[in-house]
Amino acid sequence: MKKRIIFATGNENKMKEIRMILKDLGMEILSMKEAGVDIDIVEDGMSFEENAEIKARAVARVLTNDIVLADDSGLEIDYLDKAPGIYSARFAGEDTSYDIKNRILLDRLEGVPDEERTARFVCAVAAVFPDGTVSTVRKTIEGRIAEEAAGDNGFGYDPIFYVPEYGCTTAEMKPEQKNELSHRGKALRAMRDILKEKIGEDM
Numbered sequence: 001m002k003k004r005i006i007f008a009t010g011n012e013n014k015m016k017e018i019r020m021i022l023k024d025l026g027m028e029i030l031s032m033k034e035a036g037v038d039i040d041i042v043e044d045g046m047s048f049e050e051n052a053e054i055k056a057r058a059v060a061r062v063l064t065n066d067i068v069l070a071d072d073s074g075l076e077i078d079y080l081d082k083a084p085g086i087y088s089a090r091f092a093g094e095d096t097s098y099d100i101k102n103r104i105l106l107d108r109l110e111g112v113p114d115e116e117r118t119a120r121f122v123c124a125v126a127a128v129f130p131d132g133t134v135s136t137v138r139k140t141i142e143g144r145i146a147e148e149a150a151g152d153n154g155f156g157y158d159p160i161f162y163v164p165e166y167g168c169t170t171a172e173m174k175p176e177q178k179n180e181l182s183h184r185g186k187a188l189r190a191m192r193d194i195l196k197e198k199i200g201e202d203m
Contacts, residue, residue, distance in 0.1 A: 003130075003199070004028045006035045006063055008055040008070035013155045017179060018069075021188040025195060027067075037062050048072040048086060048124035049136045060128040067130065067198075069191065073123035073184055075157045077145060079109060079116050088157070102149050102160045109145055117145040121161060121170075123183035125191045127198075135194045139186035143170075154178060 005025070007018055010033045019029050032038075041058045045051040055070035074088030084091035084105075092101050109117055124138045141163070149159035151171025158171035163181070170178055179185040 004030060004035075004066045005195075006030050006032055006037070006059060006066045006068045008032050008041070008059045008068060014071075014184075017175075017184060018188060020175075021179060021185060022192055022195075025192065025199070027199075032059050035059075035063060035066070043072070043086075045072075045086070048074065048122050049126065049138060051086060052124045052126035053128075053134060053136060056126040056128040056134070065130055067195065068128045069125060071123055071125045071184060071187065073121065073187075075119060075121055075161065077105065077109070077117075077119045079112055079118075080105075098156050098159075099149075102157060105145065105157075106148065106160060114144065119143055119145050119161065121157070121183040123187040125184075125187040127191060127194065129198060135191070135198075137187050137190040137194070139183050139190060141170075141181055141183045141186070 005027050007015065007029065009031055015031050022029055037059055039058060041055050043051040043054055045054050051072035052070045056068045060068040074085055076082040076085050092104050120140045120142045122140050124136060126134060126136045128134050143161050143163045146160050146162040146169055151159050151169045153173060153175060154171040159169055161170045163170060170182065
């Protein structure tokens with residue numbers, strides 16, 4: 001049976017990014033929803049790595065023959081003691097739109113000088129293989145919180161995450177450029193190298 005990669009997410013934006021980066025593995029890449037997995041996963045880890053592994057293991061228990069990947073990512077703002085951090089998706093309520101989440105964060109940083117607005121996006125990706133082994137990688141992109149939201153590309157906190165060396169937010173970048181620089185892009189490429197090695201061993 002040809003191995004598949006199942007990604008423990010239902011987020012279509014994320015799946016586009018994932019497929020773009022992992023396409024050269026030559027494997028079918030499905031979201032858990034596309035693979036017919038509908039389970040509630042309680043992310044109660046204390047780090048991005050733990051949460052990614054919890055998600056991947058939960059799906060791997062259902063799909064034992066597939067390679068299961070999961071990521072956990074979020075925004076750390078130094079001025080706010082690295083909040084929202086691992087609670088980024090649940091910040092201000094899970095069903096709250098990112099326009100509102102972004103507005104709350106901008107309001108909390110009102111009047112805070114540029115040099116104290118340092119922040120980073122963090123992404124941990126975990127892979128659970130059919131033999132039960134687990135690999136985890138963590139990558140970041142450093143930036144600052146903008147004074148105002150800008151840009152229509154990207155999703156989540158992208159409109160308020162400003163990258164000084166590019167002079168724009170990640171929501172103002174073209175998808176290819178964002179994938180090149182982003183925390184998730186870097187983590188997926190690092191994971192792609194691990195997968196290539198592992199798939200090579202299994203051939």
